[in-house]
């Protein structure tokens with residue numbers, strides 16, 4: 347089944363070892379008081395196995411239990427959870443709890459008058475079946491003999507009658523009930539585990555450790571959850587199901603900062619292509635329809651029936667992720683992989699069959715959907731859904747122009763006649779047929795047209811969309827405020843962006859920067875979807891990063907409260923770039939020897955070849971990086987007015 351994670355092993359290693367130090371500004375989250383709410387402990391994960399420290403459960407990528415919509419990630423007892431309690435009742439003990447995000451290591455240090463006990467936990471990145479718990483006694487110690495009981499079993503209930511009972515093995519060593527410290531030094535050298543990923547992709551916020559730390563933690567929680575073997579981000583909330591959260595919110599920052607890891611997430615959709623064809627068949631459509639929520643088989647496991655029945659935009663969101671990949675990676679081996687092309691074509695086929703021709707208008711419409719605004723369903727012609735479908739229908743041509751294949755002309759024909767609701771009177775995009783601008787919405791759905799969908803529109807329309815939906819959006823998930831901030835930054839209104847940008851941080855709780863789905867602390871906890879939106883508001887908002895067919899646009903500005911930002915290791919067309927700015931100067935360095943790139947400036951209209959290792963400094967302004975010396979569009983036409991349908 348092409349799915350390596352299944353039937354994996356899970357170890358607990360219990361050794362005596364030395365401390366591992368890994369301190370850097372903003373990379374350590376430390377506190378002397380344990381979180382009042384147990385859900386605010388940090389998670390450690392390597393994408394294969396993961397746990398929330400002090401919780402009773404370990405989760406493994408791809409391991410689900412339950413029939414159909416009752417499928418949830420399977421819970422494995424957490425033998426890793428080591429609670430050090432009452433070991434020295436007569437003494438005053440001080441404790442520090444630290445998450446070292448730089449190394450992915452979580453550490454607790456208990457200090458008494460004459461001794462120090464350190465508990466270290468991490469998910470091993472190389473031996474990814476390992477969740478490691480180490481106990482170090484700082485005075486004297488002696489190694490103990492430990493026995494290894496073995497547990498073996500399967501999940502309890504399969505998702506479908508055919509999908510089988512996934513086997514799971516758990517190896518662990520018993521934790522001794524007490525530790526006697528004898529004279530003489532002992533201890534095993536521990537494995538020093540450094541996540542070198544930060545060197546090749548991260549965002550530094552300069553001059554504000556608090557903000558730097560909130561960005562590092564968003565990077566940490568998403569990147570540490572990225573598997574090396576499987577294809578799905580380590581399960582967080584929502585029963586560990588996959589939905590647009592992965593494609594639209596977590597994936598984009600991974601694509602920009604770790605282009606080599608991004609295909610891992612696309613693989614989720616390649617692996618479940620056949621199941622999605624089956625799902626389309628069951629709903630009476632052609633091509634592939636991705637389930638709103640999927641788990642082991644890729645078939646629909648959405649427990650909320652209206653979303654299963656109507657929230658079809660996810661199939662367009664997958665196309666958006668694939669399209670972003672084409673624009674960022676260019677002509678690369680993955681584009682020639684048959685799975686890539688098959689997925690792109692099958693999605694377009696679905697949207698062709700899902701659209702209906704309105705003969706009197708001569709336009710294609712999409713009826714009976716739930717937009718990202720889940721408060722309104724079923725509606726006709728959701729502007730988000732129709733536009734994402736249009737983009738999906740254009741993707742086969744876009745791809746074929748890059749890799750030289752042949753796309754059926756019908757896709758482009760349907761896309762060309764896709765109806766995109768627009769109110770010419772009020773000069774804005776109504777969310778769906780019949781929407782009036784006094785109707786409250788769950789999230790700013792219409793504003794997603796500007797970003798991430800990058801629909802070409804005038805600044806006036808973009809402004810109206812932002813104004814109107816800012817007034818009608820309810821409490822909203824955090825991502826919605828990040829997307830508003832991106833919109834205002836596009837219009838150079840940094841003042842309006844600021845409050846919306848910081849509004850996202852209302853969802854950040856506790857010493858370990860854990861995000862909740864709702865700003866009041868409710869909903870899914872460790873909501874890395876929101877953290878993905880937050881990273882996008884920096885990369886695409888303050889960084890102004892926009893992929894287009896022939897260029898990568900940039901407009902770098904410091905995050906408020908900082909003196910500058912630095913996007914380290916941005917991956918574009920097989921190259922790696924460092925982009926940094928303060929409030930005056932933007933600096934671009936190409937750090938790799940990939941394809942030749944040119945920097946196009948908008949103020950002085952220069953075309954500067956980017957030579958490996960040679961930094962280019964200039965006053966901050968909209969910029970473009972391109973493999974073309976001559977851009978397909980007039981120079982200076984940056985920002986919201988760039989049509990995205992052109993093909994480079």
Ligand SMILES: *[C@@H]1O[C@H](CO)[C@@H](O)[C@H](O)[C@H]1NC(C)=O
Nearest residue numbers: 434435436437438439458459
């Ligand atoms: C612990 O601290 C308290 C107050 O700080 C002090 O009165 C007490 O003597 C200390 N106990 C020990 C064993 O040091």
Ligand SMILES: *[C@@H]1O[C@H](CO)[C@@H](O)[C@H](O)[C@H]1NC(C)=O
Nearest residue numbers: 413414503504505506507508
């Ligand atoms: C799973 O549930 C469906 C009904 O939703 C039922 O038809 C099927 O028999 C169940 N399968 C198993 C293996 O329990």
Ligand SMILES: *[C@@H]1O[C@H](CO)[C@@H](O)[C@H](O)[C@H]1NC(C)=O
Nearest residue numbers: 347348616617618619620685
């Ligand atoms: C999908 O099904 C086809 C035909 O049954 C098969 O050849 C192909 O390997 C399957 N693809 C995946 C990713 O399972």
Ligand SMILES: *[C@@H]1O[C@H](CO)[C@@H](O)[C@H](O)[C@H]1NC(C)=O
Nearest residue numbers: 704705706707708709711726
């Ligand atoms: C077809 O389009 C016309 C003109 O825009 C509109 O009035 C009508 O409601 C549409 N019909 C359907 C079935 O959506």
Ligand SMILES: *[C@@H]1O[C@H](CO)[C@@H](O)[C@H](O)[C@H]1NC(C)=O
Nearest residue numbers: 702713714724725726779780
């Ligand atoms: C959507 O269009 C269908 C026709 O395809 C119509 O029956 C239905 O009433 C429309 N729904 C809404 C909410 O307007």
Ligand SMILES: *[C@@H]1O[C@H](CO)[C@@H](O)[C@H](O)[C@H]1NC(C)=O
Nearest residue numbers: 772780781782783784785786
């Ligand atoms: C919203 O405005 C429309 C007119 O544009 C009006 O018919 C409707 O009653 C209003 N709805 C609410 C909830 O205020």
Ligand SMILES: *[C@@H]1O[C@H](CO)[C@@H](O)[C@H](O)[C@H]1NC(C)=O
Nearest residue numbers: 783810812813814815816817
């Ligand atoms: C949004 O609400 C504010 C305050 O109520 C109001 O001044 C503004 O006109 C509204 N904007 C739009 C576009 O309705």
Ligand SMILES: *[C@@H]1O[C@H](CO)[C@@H](O)[C@H](O)[C@H]1NC(C)=O
Nearest residue numbers: 805836837838948967968985
């Ligand atoms: C934003 O400002 C830049 C100059 O810094 C300008 O080139 C660009 O056109 C402006 N964008 C909008 C939408 O006004």
Ligand SMILES: *[C@@H]1O[C@H](CO)[C@@H](O)[C@H](O)[C@H]1NC(C)=O
Nearest residue numbers: 553554555556557906907908
């Ligand atoms: C960091 O940024 C936050 C948010 O703007 C601000 O409240 C805080 O004062 C800043 N800290 C420093 C040291 O500038």
